[in-house]
Amino acid sequence: MRGGLWQLGQSITRRLAHGDKKAVARRCFASEAELKKTVFHDFHVAHGGKMVPFAGWSMPIQYKDSIMDSTINCRENGSLFDVSHMCGLSLKGKDAAPFLEKLVIADVAGLAPGTGTLTVFTNEKGGAIDDSVITKVTDDHIYLVVNAGCRDKDLAHIEEHMKAFKAKGGDVSWHIHDERSLLALQGPLAAPVLQHLTKEDLSKLYFGEFRVLDINGSECFLTRTGYTGEDGFEISVPSEHGVDLAKAILEKSEGKVRLTGLGARDSLRLEAGLCLYGNDMEQHITPIEAGLTWAIGKRRRAEGGFLGADVILKQLEEGPKIRRVGFFSSGPPPRSHSEIQDEGGNNIGEITSGGFSPCLQKNIAMGYVKSGLHKAATKVKIIIRGKPNEGVVTKMPFVPTKYYKPS
């Protein structure tokens, strides 16, 4: 899903020989000079934020709380994340939905106004270009958010196809919301706290739904969604009001909702079994392989009409060759690229994300295995630093989700 931590994952798990120190220092220096800052940057630093380069931005990986404590607090109370590095945009025009349906697997036309869904932008081979949450504001206005690390290629991809679409007479245009900033308020206290800041009744806004409304005195785009498995919201706020809103949220929660960084966010999304683009989804992985068959609308399964439809519909019919599954394991926490073997020592796949779960206090991971070896309770070996460690396939999410849905 969203909030990609690709660069973070790469840099964190890379181990450096001493001889690399100088090279790394130069790389850090170069990237530091060019990093973009969100409107919250100074606010983060003032609150003890530990800033690191991420997808070209200077982002907080952690504050005073440890990553372990931040993760647990999100599920017990709540977390406030700056996700302004992610890119929000609007598609407008009578043909906005048909246009977008050429690029994503979702049934955009079938979305009711004010509702949204997770979707995947596909390439011509059916692989994932990016994942995105798209929301239909009205029949001729679609709001979507794409991952920070994919912004440039996504925008280039959309622009290229939009030119061709308009050349054939299609009515669609776009606006990139660079004048706005994005906050994610997640956890059990998210709704009670946010309710204090708006007059609209949030108990009538369900998971996946979208509203434009006044929050703390400014017009915000509010989506009840997140990347943690918890109930919560993503709030697109005019940038000039962003810090005021962040302060108001923290004040209303009386210290229980904590500023939380990308490190805990990665633990939370992993516990929730959500994909990280760049780790668990890439250009060569189809939505079927990634376990996102549910995101292909029923009509779209019948009609296709999106890039790579032939590959994807064939996989729907025949089954994919590999599948994303979850794992529990003993020993060191698995990390990206650890080899997975069957009990006979044969390679059957690779870990794409893994770590220690703060909530479960045990190792969790996800990765791809050959179809047929994907059933829960299948025993595997996960190879870490050359040594096999006991693992077992498990269903995801690892920690149950708490999305706010009509009962």
Place this chain on the structure above:
Amino acid sequence: MACRQLWASRAASYLRISVFHRGFSNVIKDFKYVDSHEWVKVDGNYATIGITDHAQDHLGDVVYVELPEVGAAVTQGGSFGAVESVKATSDINSPISGKVVEVNEALNSSPALVNSSPYKDGWIIKVEINDSGELNNLMDSEQYSKFCEEEDSKH
């Protein structure tokens, strides 16, 4: 502790302070230190080795320590194990060459001892020293404190 370089240089370059929890990390006067953030305490022909307070502070919550086998050889500057936190993996390098005579089995069930007591209960290995002359290559506590300050303030 090599990967920790990446964390420190990036984090500290923005914070412009040595550590965000405290003004300084603890050091023990009579211990020796290396630039990959391990300590060594010498007792005759034997030495106890662990990672420093500065290292555990930057690493965060330790969830696993990979220990070598008793009898394994370690070499000065060479890796003998690894420390895993929630988000990162770091090699542990030995400050001196020798043979492992004891490992801290308590870390198998309580890896967080490395965080709570890096210089005492969180020790990692004990070794029989090959060449005590190697100790002359190491930093004392003052030199190490200065090294950490410089490292944290560097880009």
